[in-house]
Each structure stands twice: as structure tokens, then as C-alpha cells.
Amino acid sequence: MYAGCSRKFLKGLIPFLALISIFALSTTIAWSKDPNCSFKLTILYMNDTHGHYSPEPGKDGLMSGGFAKAMTVMEKIRKANETEGRTTISLLAGDLFTGTAYSAVFKGRLGVRLMDAMDFSAMTVGNHEFDYGLPNLLKRLKPEMNFPLLSANIRYEGGGLLFKPYVIKRLPNKKCKILILGLTTMSTPELTHPKNVKGLVFEDPVKTARKIIEKEGKNKFVIALTHLGVDKDKKLGLLCPGIDVIIGGHSHTALFEPLKLDGTLVCQAGAYSKYVGRLDLDVKDGHIGDFKGELIRLDANVPEDPRIASIIQKYNSKMSPYFSEVVGSSEVDLDGSLASVRSFSPSPLGTFVAYVMAHAVGADAGLINGGGIRDGLKAGPITNKDIYGVLPFQNLIMKISVKGADLESVLLHSKDLPKRSGGKLQTYGIQYKTSGNEVLITQVGKKSFNPDEYYSIAISDFLYSGGDGYTEFASRAKAVSPDGLPLNQVLSDFIREKKEITKKLVESLKNPPKEKN
Numbered sequence: 001m002y003a004g005c006s007r008k009f010l011k012g013l014i015p016f017l018a019l020i021s022i023f024a025l026s027t028t029i030a031w032s033k034d035p036n037c038s039f040k041l042t043i044l045y046m047n048d049t050h051g052h053y054s055p056e057p058g059k060d061g062l063m064s065g066g067f068a069k070a071m072t073v074m075e076k077i078r079k080a081n082e083t084e085g086r087t088t089i090s091l092l093a094g095d096l097f098t099g100t101a102y103s104a105v106f107k108g109r110l111g112v113r114l115m116d117a118m119d120f121s122a123m124t125v126g127n128h129e130f131d132y133g134l135p136n137l138l139k140r141l142k143p144e145m146n147f148p149l150l151s152a153n154i155r156y157e158g159g160g161l162l163f164k165p166y167v168i169k170r171l172p173n174k175k176c177k178i179l180i181l182g183l184t185t186m187s188t189p190e191l192t193h194p195k196n197v198k199g200l201v202f203e204d205p206v207k208t209a210r211k212i213i214e215k216e217g218k219n220k221f222v223i224a225l226t227h228l229g230v231d232k233d234k235k236l237g238l239l240c241p242g243i244d245v246i247i248g249g250h251s252h253t254a255l256f257e258p259l260k261l262d263g264t265l266v267c268q269a270g271a272y273s274k275y276v277g278r279l280d281l282d283v284k285d286g287h288i289g290d291f292k293g294e295l296i297r298l299d300a301n302v303p304e305d306p307r308i309a310s311i312i313q314k315y316n317s318k319m320s321p322y323f324s325e326v327v328g329s330s331e332v333d334l335d336g337s338l339a340s341v342r343s344f345s346p347s348p349l350g351t352f353v354a355y356v357m358a359h360a361v362g363a364d365a366g367l368i369n370g371g372g373i374r375d376g377l378k379a380g381p382i383t384n385k386d387i388y389g390v391l392p393f394q395n396l397i398m399k400i401s402v403k404g405a406d407l408e409s410v411l412l413h414s415k416d417l418p419k420r421s422g423g424k425l426q427t428y429g430i431q432y433k434t435s436g437n438e439v440l441i442t443q444v445g446k447k448s449f450n451p452d453e454y455y456s457i458a459i460s461d462f463l464y465s466g467g468d469g470y471t472e473f474a475s476r477a478k479a480v481s482p483d484g485l486p487l488n489q490v491l492s493d494f495i496r497e498k499k500e501i502t503k504k505l506v507e508s509l510k511n512p513p514k515e516k517n
Helices: 002-028 067-084 101-106 109-117 134-144 205-216 230-239 306-323 348-361 384-390 404-416 472-476 487-498 503-508
Strands: 039-046 087-092 122-124 154-156 166-170 177-184 200-202 221-227 245-247 259-261 264-267 275-284 287-297 326-330 365-369 380-383 396-403 425-428 430-435 438-444 454-460 479-486
Touching: 039 067, 039 245, 067 087, 067 275, 067 306, 087 177, 101 109, 101 306, 101 384, 109 134, 109 306, 122 177, 122 221, 166 205, 177 205, 205 221, 205 230, 221 230, 230 245, 230 259, 230 264, 245 275, 264 275, 264 287, 306 384, 326 487, 348 365, 348 396, 348 425, 348 454, 348 479, 348 487, 348 503, 380 384, 384 487, 396 404, 396 472, 396 487, 404 425, 404 430, 404 438, 404 454, 404 472, 479 487
Parallel strands: 039 087, 087 122, 177 221, 221 245, 245 264, 365 454
Antiparallel strands: 039 275, 154 200, 166 177, 259 264, 275 287, 326 380, 365 425, 396 454, 396 479, 430 438
């Protein structure tokens, strides 16, 4: 008994001691700052814009958000700062595109064009920057960027870096220097199609940051521009005390005031171009003295910058003929919010999309990850633009044959994922219940459930390739039909054929199909 308790105690003690040793190492490193360096700095920042470049109607029906409104706010602050002798830099913390019809058509080019026009100082690489393939990012978009694209922890398997790890900016008329380093989430291979990042290695961001700061951070003011999520940013700030400010993204967290971790400030501006973040700093003797941070809401009272609005309108006109085409209508609102589709509870929209997938390939059931759904469908006319807003990714539908026991394992994976994870699955044709830490399936399609029987399932090629950590599909599927159909096109064709998404259809999907006798 005593020996067993000792082993259990030691097992829990080891990671604790490892963490303590890291903290001890942090205190032994000289995170030196220049005692002669004092300046005033404003950091303007955005993150996770996901193609939301145009204003969009809010709950009050008024138009808010978008890059033209953001430009108005940023230009006003820049001009005021010039008269005060305060330096302004503008940063974007990843996931510039993917999420709207703009991205589906232009694959990030409009976002880059806007950032160039808005004079951004730097951007870090987010996981969704890879969504349209590595050649699109490196050969098509990157050469058009008039700002550095940063990530210090992405390498080729052979060892070379893909992007600049950091940039060093010298302040006007001063010897003071600012080091801006980029860091990208290690989960990227699970959050984009695996083929998009084949041959790449995503290294530990904390270890990477420490190496750079120890080598290049001496006597510099350090800003980490990250796409890690707010919890990982907190860890980064605690384990790398040489970082003065973290401008983050990925978790879509609206931090209305900066988080203060000892000497590090953590900031993030929500998502979808709803806010511009502002952080005013008075740096004295190399360290942050006074500071003030806020998120500026881009509401209906903020006018649009005409130059940025005209660029967006120009691109709108290019895609107008196709995307303005009405393919059908809906009798009901289908909610596409994160709270709805990224839930283990059934979402009417998620169930509907999974049903369309199963219907298209004649499968017993359908599965789609909630992160693959990026917008909802409102009652009324539905255009191709609306379809691509709901399903902006270029995913294909695949039909696979999966053993019942493995299907239960997949649903358990979904259940155990964190709240609002993009890996939460929406299903059609699978009846199940939860019991403690188990997921128990009772029926698939019209068949009673048998853990040893195989069932045909419609899924996306993203999930089949291991996206969101679902490795079971590729490793355990018995039969696969790989030549899939484009999911967004299938949804458009289905609505065009039906002419209307009726309330009766949506309600019928909630009820299980009749079981075969």
C-alpha cells in the first residue's frame, strides 16, 4: 500500500518539479533592459479577422466592424500620436483570412491588399494562413506583403525557417530598439488540412522564444506577436519574463483591459474585425511604467475610411455576378454561431449540413466538425455568397466505412474536447446518449447499433486526414471513396434543387429515422 502511494505521489511530483525548474531557470537568466532607454509607444492591434473585411449587421441591425472602420480609428490615433511625439505600430496576430466568401474567392489576396494599404507594421502566421496551400501563402501572397510575416517556430523538416522569426525596429531619433517576434500554434497540423503543412515542423513556442530573447533581446523592448491562444500566452509570459508585451490571437478572446503578469502585458482583440485594440505605453529606463489599454468597438458611429472602402468595393464587384445569384431560400433562421455549432449538443444548422453530406453520397450518417461552419443562414433568400460564408473551406465529402466501436470512440473524442472547440462534431443519423464518461450509440441510420458492425459515414477530407485530431478515420476505416465532391457546392446544389429549406425539413432532422425491423 505504502509503495503504491509513493509511486503515485512521485508520478504527480515529476511534472511539478519540471515546472519549478523552468521557473528557476527563468530567474537565473539576465533578461536585461537598457536603463537609458525611455519612450512613448502605442500599439494598435487586430487578430482573427477571418475574412470579415466589410461591415456586418449587428443584433440592432446597424452595420459595424470591418477594415474601413478600423482604418478610420487607426489613422486618427496615428495623427494624434505624431503631434505628441509618440510612436505608433500596427500589428495583426494571425488568421487574416478564411471565414467569408472573400476568402473563398480571393484566397487571402484581398486581406493582404488591405493590410498593405493600412500600413501594418507586422503580422504573425496563424493556422488558417495555410488553408489554401503552402504555395498560395509563400509564392502568391507573401511577395505581395509590404509588411513582415513572422513566425519563429515553423521549420521545414530539413531545418530551415519558412518565415522571418522576428524584426527589430529602431525608434525615431533614439537608440532604443523594439524586437517583435512571431509565434504560431503547434496545433496547426490539426487545424488546417494536413496536406497543407506536410513536411513542416511546428516547434515549442516557449523554447523558441527563450532562445531568441537570450540571443537577440538584450537591451531591447520585446513584443511577442502570437497566434497561440490566451492561455498559452499566459504561460509564455510567465516562462519568458524577457517579453514586455504579448499581442495574441487564436482564442478569439476580447480582453478589454490588458492582463498583467508580473512585467508582461497580454492583449487580444476578439475576432472578426469587431475591435481595434489600443495599448499606450510609457517606457522608462527600459521597463513599462504607465500603461493604458482598451478595445475600440467599430460600431455604427465609426465612419468608413473611403480609400479602404473603395478597395473592398472593387473586389466585391469582381465576385458579384456569381455570389449575388440566389440559389433558393430558407423558411427558418439557422444559427451558425460558435456557441451553436461548436457544441456537443445538436445544432439545427450542423445537423442540416451533416444531412446534406450523407444524402449526397448515400451514407448511413454524416459528420462535420463545428469549426468547418463559419456563418449561419437567415430566413429569406440564400445566395452563393451566403453558402460560401457558411462553408468557406475547400473541403471534399468522402464516404467511409467505420466500425461501430470506432464511431463511439470518435464521439467520445468530440465530447471531451474543450468548450467551443472547432473539433466538436455535429451529426446526422446517429442516435446516442452519454453515460458518465462514455458515449453510447443506440442507432446509426435505420440500423440498431452493433459495435462490431460497419456503418457508412459521410465526412470531410479534412476529418479523414486527421484534422482536429481525429486519427481514427484514416487508420481504421475499412472502405473509402476518396473522390469527393466539394462540400460548399453540394450544399448550393441541394438548396437549388429543393428551392427552400422548410421548417418541416429542419424539424424532421431532429427525429431519428425509423429503425429497420
